[in-house]
Amino acid sequence: MKKDIILAGVGGQGILSIAAIIGTAALNMGLYLKQSEVHGMAQRGGDVSSNLRIGDKEVASDLIAKGKADLVISVEPMEGLRHLPMLSPEGWLITNSKPFINIPNYPEIENVYSEIAKVHRHVILDAEQIAKDLGSAKVANVVILGAAADHMGIDFEIFEKAIHTIFKRKGDAVVELNIKALRAGRDFSVKNSHL
Amino acid sequence: MQKLLLLGDEAIAQGAIDAGMSGIYAYPGTPSTEITEYVQHSKEAKQKGIRCSWSTNEKTAMEAALGMSYAGKRTMVCMKHVGLNVAADPFINSSITGANGGIIVVSADDPSMHSSQNEQDSRFFGQFAMIPILEPANQQEAYDMVGYGFNMSEKYKVPVLMRITTRMAHSRAGVARGQIKSQNEMSLPSDLRQFVLLPAIARRRYKLLLNNQVFFEKESEDSSFNQYIDGADKKMGIITTGIAFNYLIENFSDRVVGFPVLKIGQYPLPRKLIEKLFNECQEVLILEEGYPLVEEMLKGYLANGIKIKGRLDGTVPRDGELNPNLVAVALGMKDTIGADVPELVVGRPPALCSGCPHIDSYLALNEALATLAPGRVFSDIGCYTLGALKPFEAINSCVDMGASIPMAKGAADAGLVPAVAVIGDSTFTHSGITGLIDAVKDNSPITVLILDNGTTGMTGGQESSAQGRIEDLCKAVGVEEDHIHILKPLRKNHEENTQILIKELAYQGVSVIIPRRECIVSIDKRMREKEKARKEQLA
Numbered sequence: 001m002k003k004d005i006i007l008a009g010v011g012g013q014g015i016l017s018i019a020a021i022i023g024t025a026a027l028n029m030g031l032y033l034k035q036s037e038v039h040g041m042a043q044r045g046g047d048v049s050s051n052l053r054i055g056d057k058e059v060a061s062d063l064i065a066k067g068k069a070d071l072v073i074s075v076e077p078m079e080g081l082r083h084l085p086m087l088s089p090e091g092w093l094i095t096n097s098k099p100f101i102n103i104p105n106y107p108e109i110e111n112v113y114s115e116i117a118k119v120h121r122h123v124i125l126d127a128e129q130i131a132k133d134l135g136s137a138k139v140a141n142v143v144i145l146g147a148a149a150d151h152m153g154i155d156f157e158i159f160e161k162a163i164h165t166i167f168k169r170k171g172d173a174v175v176e177l178n179i180k181a182l183r184a185g186r187d188f189s190v191k192n193s194h195l
Numbered sequence: 196m197q198k199l200l201l202l203g204d205e206a207i208a209q210g211a212i213d214a215g216m217s218g219i220y221a222y223p224g225t226p227s228t229e230i231t232e233y234v235q236h237s238k239e240a241k242q243k244g245i246r247c248s249w250s251t252n253e254k255t256a257m258e259a260a261l262g263m264s265y266a267g268k269r270t271m272v273c274m275k276h277v278g279l280n281v282a283a284d285p286f287i288n289s290s291i292t293g294a295n296g297g298i299i300v301v302s303a304d305d306p307s308m309h310s311s312q313n314e315q316d317s318r319f320f321g322q323f324a325m326i327p328i329l330e331p332a333n334q335q336e337a338y339d340m341v342g343y344g345f346n347m348s349e350k351y352k353v354p355v356l357m358r359i360t361t362r363m364a365h366s367r368a369g370v371a372r373g374q375i376k377s378q379n380e381m382s383l384p385s386d387l388r389q390f391v392l393l394p395a396i397a398r399r400r401y402k403l404l405l406n407n408q409v410f411f412e413k414e415s416e417d418s419s420f421n422q423y424i425d426g427a428d429k430k431m432g433i434i435t436t437g438i439a440f441n442y443l444i445e446n447f448s449d450r451v452v453g454f455p456v457l458k459i460g461q462y463p464l465p466r467k468l469i470e471k472l473f474n475e476c477q478e479v480l481i482l483e484e485g486y487p488l489v490e491e492m493l494k495g496y497l498a499n500g501i502k503i504k505g506r507l508d509g510t511v512p513r514d515g516e517l518n519p520n521l522v523a524v525a526l527g528m529k530d531t532i533g534a535d536v537p538e539l540v541v542g543r544p545p546a547l548c549s550g551c552p553h554i555d556s557y558l559a560l561n562e563a564l565a566t567l568a569p570g571r572v573f574s575d576i577g578c579y580t581l582g583a584l585k586p587f588e589a590i591n592s593c594v595d596m597g598a599s600i601p602m603a604k605g606a607a608d609a610g611l612v613p614a615v616a617v618i619g620d621s622t623f624t625h626s627g628i629t630g631l632i633d634a635v636k637d638n639s640p641i642t643v644l645i646l647d648n649g650t651t652g653m654t655g656g657q658e659s660s661a662q663g664r665i666e667d668l669c670k671a672v673g674v675e676e677d678h679i680h681i682l683k684p685l686r687k688n689h690e691e692n693t694q695i696l697i698k699e700l701a702y703q704g705v706s707v708i709i710p711r712r713e714c715i716v717s718i719d720k721r722m723r724e725k726e727k728a729r730k731e732q733l734a
Binding site for chain 1: 200225229363366444445518523533535537540543654
């Protein structure tokens with residue numbers, strides 16, 4: 001088993017929180033892992049991405065080869081499109097629909113959506129709204145992770161355990177909310193995957 | 196033992212804690228910052244009393260480490276590649292003084308310039324200083340090399356350079372810890388003049404360093420970090436350095452390359468292993484992250500040996516970091532790529548945060564300069580360098596830490612009056628003060644803006660050595676009190692701030708304007724920590 005995942009977003013959107021959950025889950029399954037992160041200048045509102053690689057054999061490169069990513073998980077719709085050269089022809093684009101507009105020339109959002117619709121395998125979801133309906137917009141990133149959970153070769157329960165491990169310090173309510181968010185993302189994905 | 200999931204930087208830090216380091220000295224700089232931060236946040240390091248607060252700059256860091264080594268304890272110095280330029284004087288001379296307690300200097304290079312102004316290769320500095328260099332290929336090696344490096348540093352009484360690059364520094368993987376060593380007792384050098392580089396002593400010390408070169412080479416030949424992996428196909432041999440090895444084997448699904456491979460992680464180069472590869476293969480491909488250091492050495496000026504492929508003949512691009520695709524192409528394999536980026540996708544450059552005090556400083560400065568011809572603002576390294584971009588387009592230079600003030604002075608000397616310098620509080624204490632002394636000495640007609648946000652912002656908000664004392668420092672070096680102004684950069688103060696700037700721009704001497712307001716990211720962090728402490732107290 002080997003999964004190559006690109007996490008994408010804008011500096012400050014917290015893509016590394018998604019990486020932390022996947023990483024913990026992968027370790028709990030005894031998988032090998034490499035995760036390359038972006039620190040420094042780009043974190044100031046620029047486009048950021050992280051290469052996350054998991055597998056049952058030792059991972060060699062810290063970077064994924066172009067055209068080989070199994071998944072692009074993006075917390076921002078235009079940022080997902082930026083990484084299409086990384087995505088394998090069989091890969092999935094899982095993206096949030098809510099744009100993060102901090103530049104004056106952000107494209108028309110409808111045009112962004114129609115480009116996403118052209119991607120063979122994709123899931124697009126309004127993670128903020130789903131998260132708000134559950135009680136807090138803060139868990140939007142976990143909703144997006146939930147939407148990607150079935151594509152990573154890791155059992156869903158392992159993700160739930162990982163959330164437990166990471167959030168248990170913050171109390172039962174926070175753990176529960178994050179698990180709900182994960183499930184809501186997966187439910188959406190099951191019903192709305194575009195093949 | 197359960198493996199720890201660590202960044203390369205963190206693996207180095209944990210390695211140093213476990214190898215009995217007594218103190219770490221550093222100035223923040225991407226991609227090296229997380230080494231020192233890891234030690235600062237480590238409970239173990241705290242229990243062991245490991246000294247770990249930030250230094251004012253890389254030079255003072257290197258010098259303090261040299262002092263700790265003199266006193267017999269193990270110490271590490273960390274910086275980004277351009278920081279080694281700042282520390283070059285003590286660094287190069289430390290190879291002549293030698294070490295007493297082990298010293299490892301970690302320099303983190305940034306090929307492709309993700310967060311830097313150049314992509315210089317620190318291995319040249321190691322070679323220049325004629326000391327052993329370690330270059331890990333993965334996080335486990337990064338951890339292991341620290342203990343190994345300290346042992347070698349103490350065996351030969353010489354500092355050891357550890358060179359990493361961005362993807363090593365900022366990538367996580369599982370790391371198994373090794374033996375834990377206690378710290379050295381204090382013990383002075385057996386020769387109390389070892390560190391006195393008077394010519395007569397320096398000549399003797401230099402000869403010792405030269406004589407040691409053969410032993411350093413022998414260490415490299417015997418090192419487990421230099422591996423000869425045989426392959427049946429001798430048409431080509433491959434030399435990799437550091438993480439280039441990973442990109443090579445990434446292209447072979449079973450990790451078997453088929454060609455003989457020499458994986459290098461320790462310098463000076465292992466001569467015998469290289470000779471073996473050259474004797475067995477018809478041509479050699481060299482894959483190294485950074486400048487073609489090994490390639491140039493092996494090719495030689497006349498290139499009259501066997502065919503060597505790499506960055507110099509275009510097999511690999513001359514600049515930028517490596518990746519699996521570039522290595523595949525160098526191996527003659529088919530390149531891979533997914534769909535094109537849709538045309539509508541636009542760039543998203545980094546920008547000043549909403550609410551950042553620098554925004555208000557630049558708005559006032561731009562207005563104060565509106566009636567003058569453009570092109571007179573010299574700036575420096577920090578978040579405020581983003582003032583070069585739209586919508587501000589407020590600055591005309593960014594060269595190195597502290598360059599703003601002397602550049603403004605030099606331009607004023609040439610007749611560009613008024614000239615303006617824009618520098619942050621942390622950069623000012625790092626290397627700005629000496630330039631200000633020059634300007635005061637000549638009474639140069641410059642206006643210096645020291646943007647005091649109370650932190651080292653760009654690297655994530657580390658403690659600034661300025662500590663709110665900028666005006667005192669300026670007074671102390673001779674700036675007239677009447678021409679030092681502290682402003683609060685807020686929209687509501689815009690008119691007043693602009694007027695003060697206009698007045699000081701007209702003054703024919705050194706003025707210092709200190710727009711002072713805390714970095715909004717720091718406020719956020721401080722509030723979160725306060726809230727956490729409050730909750731912990733309640734619990």
